[in-house]
Amino acid sequence: MSCHHCLWTDDDRFLHSLQAEAMCLCKSRRQGVTLVGLLALVVLLVLAASVAYWWRQTSSSGQATTDAILHTMTRGNFVLEVIERGEIQSAGLNEVRSQVKTKNTAGVAILKIVPEGTEVKEGDLLVELDSSVLEEERTLQQIAVNTVEALVVEARNLYETAVIAEREYIEGTYVQERQTLESEVFVAEENLNRAKEYYEYSKKLAAKGYVNELQLEADEFAVEKSAKELEAAKTKLQVLDEFTKAKMMKQFESDITITKAKWEAQKNSYGLELERLEEIDDQIAKCRILAPRDGTVIYAHSRDWGGNNDFIVEEGAVVRERQAIIRLPDPGSMQVQITINESLIQYVKEGMPAMIKPVGLGDLILKGKVKTVNQYAEPTGWRKANVKEYKAFVTIENPPSELRAGLTASVSIRCVHVPNALQVPVQAVYAHGNQFFCFTFDQGQWDARTVKCGPTNDRFFVIESGLKENDRVTLNPRRYLSEVTLPELPREKKQLAVPQSPNDPKTIATEQS
Numbered sequence: 001m002s003c004h005h006c007l008w009t010d011d012d013r014f015l016h017s018l019q020a021e022a023m024c025l026c027k028s029r030r031q032g033v034t035l036v037g038l039l040a041l042v043v044l045l046v047l048a049a050s051v052a053y054w055w056r057q058t059s060s061s062g063q064a065t066t067d068a069i070l071h072t073m074t075r076g077n078f079v080l081e082v083i084e085r086g087e088i089q090s091a092g093l094n095e096v097r098s099q100v101k102t103k104n105t106a107g108v109a110i111l112k113i114v115p116e117g118t119e120v121k122e123g124d125l126l127v128e129l130d131s132s133v134l135e136e137e138r139t140l141q142q143i144a145v146n147t148v149e150a151l152v153v154e155a156r157n158l159y160e161t162a163v164i165a166e167r168e169y170i171e172g173t174y175v176q177e178r179q180t181l182e183s184e185v186f187v188a189e190e191n192l193n194r195a196k197e198y199y200e201y202s203k204k205l206a207a208k209g210y211v212n213e214l215q216l217e218a219d220e221f222a223v224e225k226s227a228k229e230l231e232a233a234k235t236k237l238q239v240l241d242e243f244t245k246a247k248m249m250k251q252f253e254s255d256i257t258i259t260k261a262k263w264e265a266q267k268n269s270y271g272l273e274l275e276r277l278e279e280i281d282d283q284i285a286k287c288r289i290l291a292p293r294d295g296t297v298i299y300a301h302s303r304d305w306g307g308n309n310d311f312i313v314e315e316g317a318v319v320r321e322r323q324a325i326i327r328l329p330d331p332g333s334m335q336v337q338i339t340i341n342e343s344l345i346q347y348v349k350e351g352m353p354a355m356i357k358p359v360g361l362g363d364l365i366l367k368g369k370v371k372t373v374n375q376y377a378e379p380t381g382w383r384k385a386n387v388k389e390y391k392a393f394v395t396i397e398n399p400p401s402e403l404r405a406g407l408t409a410s411v412s413i414r415c416v417h418v419p420n421a422l423q424v425p426v427q428a429v430y431a432h433g434n435q436f437f438c439f440t441f442d443q444g445q446w447d448a449r450t451v452k453c454g455p456t457n458d459r460f461f462v463i464e465s466g467l468k469e470n471d472r473v474t475l476n477p478r479r480y481l482s483e484v485t486l487p488e489l490p491r492e493k494k495q496l497a498v499p500q501s502p503n504d505p506k507t508i509a510t511e512q513s
Helices: 009-026 035-061 132-208 213-286 477-483 505-512
Strands: 070-072 073-091 096-097 108-113 127-130 288-290 309-311 326-328 333-339 355-357 366-373 389-396 408-425 430-432 433-440 447-457 460-464 472-474
Touching: 073 447, 108 326, 127 326, 132 213, 213 288, 333 366, 333 408, 355 389, 433 477, 447 477, 472 477
Parallel strands: none
Antiparallel strands: 070 472, 073 333, 073 408, 096 326, 108 127, 127 288, 333 389, 355 366, 355 408, 366 389, 408 460, 430 433, 433 447, 433 472, 447 460
8 A cells, every 4th residue: 555655755755754853852852952952953954954955956967967077168369379499590601511522431531620619701711621632642643644645745746647647658759659650661661662673673684684583583572571661660650540549548547547536535535634633633722611701610510310419520520521510600690490390380381470589698589580481391310200390490680799699599480369269178179080079068968069170279279160158068078988979980990090998888889789
């Protein structure tokens, strides 16, 4: 059988039992109750009523309260400033480099160098490099030049001799030989005519009986012999004109061509050897490095990727070809070299104003402007393998006289200013795939809001859409992933997502499915 007490809640029963006990206590001690007892009873009743009210509120509201750290969305001026530390240097810096070629060696040693900080004038001696190896090489090269020069003279004489020999043959030897042969032909013709006349006379004498047959045959043979000698002389003349002369001309032309080619080759070799000698002289001269302009000497020490000293400028140090030895800064043109992290480089543009605070000069603040931003990241070592940084240069307007190259300076570049912007702490933004979410809590309910984030300054995001003022978002969204519903990720992106807690109900449900 039911009664109205069965409809009571646990807190009503608790309050009713306290009231009953209090009434019983009052009845049992009604006659001896003091003023202090009454006051204690009133306090006990008030405390019991308060506990009952709190119990009723929590039990009826369920999840109306939470222990999450919440942030209430507000508006305010958003400022993104890139603050980096860098080194002050001269914008009109003149670097003095070694122009001496190393030639498969480690480099050239420094024999003498002016002290760092010395004020030099244009043309003053800055560095003297070791030229002993070059001096020895120059001696050997001078010998080679002299040898080739002698060969050039010899080749030229051979060429000129070949030219003279050709002329000698055409204008002398050939003419002489031809005249000799023509003389032989003339003598042979004269001998033939005489033999013929004597033979005719012998025939007449033979007819009269004064000359016998043998004598007549001898005179006839003399005629034939003279004819043969005349024919031989003419043949020699023909051979001289048609063959011997042509053969000799070809020989002389060949000799002239060959000797001329050798002469040209020797001249080219001489030119190369002489050029090599001049180059060595130029290298010896470059071992004495002079100041290109007035300035203060600063040693060009270099460090490796790990920050260790890679090259220290000092006497005895070995310098590579094209390696900087001394820097001569221009005090009238100064700049700051800084490195900017890849996450902020997109906000830094050329021409942006900057504030420069040099270290060691008190509260001095200088105005500047972004001059250039490198397009490529700087090389990194193993300590910063996954960190990309870009160099930027900030010019200093009206640099004071006490500003020195090499000082450290803090540079503040104001990149973004958004007035009355809705902002949320960066830790409240949760990345899920290609989207960003903020988890809001309202009336005991969690909700995953898709938000569009604007610029960030490492502390706050500018929220362009998805939230409004007075919304409350948790600063630890990963803890409340089980309270919200996020869109399903593709399989390839799910592998890249950060795994949730194994005890998360959603994780268990996903594994079971």
